[in-house]
Amino acid sequence: MxxxxxxxxxxxxxxxxxxxxxxxxxxxxxxxxxxxxxxxxxxxxxxxxxxxxxxxxxxxxxxxxxxxxxxxxxxxxxxxxxxxxxxxxxxxxxxxxxxxxxxxxxxxxxxxxxxxxxxxxxxxxxxxxxxxxxxxxxxxxxxxxxxxxxxxxxxxxxxxxxxxxxxxxNTHGFLVTPDLYYIRNRGRAKGDRSVSLLSAALGTTLDIKPLLYANRGMTKPVAKLRGFEPACEKMLNYATRAVGQGLLTPVVSLAYGGDLDEMRNMPGYASLKQACLNNGVTLLESMMSLTGLINIGAGTLSVAFAQEGVFNFD
Structure with missing residues (x-):
């Protein structure tokens, strides 16, 4: 067939x-x-x-x-x-x-x-x-x-x-965006006011970056960290831990809204890549689609993998 x-x-x-x-x-x-x-x-x-x-x-x-x-x-x-x-x-x-x-x-x-x-x-x-x-x-x-x-x-x-x-x-998707004002303005253009001007201003002033999570049609923030790179590192560490524990399907997907060499120099990337090599897991690396760039902004990093059970965010 x-x-x-x-x-x-x-x-x-x-x-x-x-x-x-x-x-x-x-x-x-x-x-x-x-x-x-x-x-x-x-x-x-x-x-x-x-x-x-x-x-x-x-x-x-x-x-x-x-x-x-x-x-x-x-x-x-x-x-x-x-x-x-x-x-x-x-x-x-x-x-x-x-x-x-x-x-x-x-x-x-x-x-x-x-x-x-x-x-x-x-x-x-x-x-x-x-x-x-x-x-x-x-x-x-x-x-x-x-x-x-x-x-x-x-x-x-x-x-x-x-x-x-x-x-x-059982697919767990995560992303971190560097620009909360962009997310706020983009949301307003689509009628979504979940990120207010105040939260965007405070987040930008304090350099707080939310770690967003998607699963089964639901999206929500699961952590807030100070600094874009620390937030990305925590996100990549989630994936590294999952690879070590065992995945439902042996693949991890990464996408970045910019030059992929920038992504490869981020903290947490090298550990994830090594974990994938050690465990026979395919690491997919992609420049983010234009649609993704429009909706969540340039410079955003996203990762996803499939692991059974309730995900532990600790």
Whole structure:
């Protein structure tokens, strides 16, 4: 069976893996002022954004995911012919309309796929599943990486579904951003006022950086540390400890909103890399997607992994 995977542009799976494994990316258009940039998860687009002068205005940007009609067209003109089964993995539905749009599109796709498949010479059925990963960015990459390994192993679609559900439930994503004012302004532009002007001002004045956590559709701060690098080090230490204890799937995903050499020089990175080498764990490293940069700001560091059980933040 020909199995295909679709992710949205916010998924921080390295571009090399996306290209090698033919992972299909649902683009997200980004409108900043009068300029529109198409994010299809390419490092060159993220780098151009970081190098440009428009990054300072990004908090007011509008992100425009594919519509139901565009998703349906992509499937009915291409994917229902290229594959027999497609799993769509989206950013958490609590933060984006992408999941709901893909579900709506699936009704049209599953009722109209017969004609294009028959025209291409395929008499067998087509099926698809839309999955809410319940996480963001690097967390999505962990789920996608596991799905790719299952495809390589010749795993059945039902077994893939069961395994991916288990990985999603136990994927722990973290991020630290250097600029609370950006998060506040970005949130206000989207109608989210969870970071107030006072908390942003105090956090900036005292150099307090919250460590944010995502799991099962929920996002929350789990620690506050003084200084960006100490906060990043604590976050990376969480991942290092988890690697030593044992992961549900042997992968850790890292993404950084800047030059990856800067990330590799951060405290805690070397220990994490060594722990991964010692335990046979793949360390994915990626420049953050343009969508991620728009939503949480340049310079943000994110890490994710899958470990069963309630996570211990001590």
């Amino acid at each position: 020909r199995i295909g995977y679709v992710v949205d542009a916010g998924c921080d799976l390295p571009q090399s893996i996306i290209d090698q494994e033919n992972v299909v990316v649902l683009p997200i258009a980004v409108r900043i002022g009068e300029q529109v940039i198409n994010d299809s998860r390419q490092d060159v687009v993220s780098q151009q954004f970081l190098d440009s002068g428009i990054a300072k205005d990004a908090a007011e940007a509008e992100t425009i995911p594919y519509t139901v009609e565009q998703i349906s067209e992509l499937f009915l003109t291409k994917l229902v012919v290229d594959y027999d089964y497609v799993m769509v993995q989206t950013i958490t539905a609590s933060r984006s309309p992408i999941y709901e749009r893909c579900v709506q599109a699936s009704f049209k796709i599953l009722s109209e796929y017969h004609a294009p498949r028959e025209a291409a010479g395929f008499a067998t059925p087509f099926n698809m599943r839309v999955v809410d990963t319940g996480t963001l960015f690097t967390g999505q990459a962990v789920v996608a990486w596991e799905a790719i390994q299952l495809r390589h192993n010749g795993t059945s679609t039902q077994a893939i579904r069961n395994r991916i559900d288990r990985v999603i439930a």
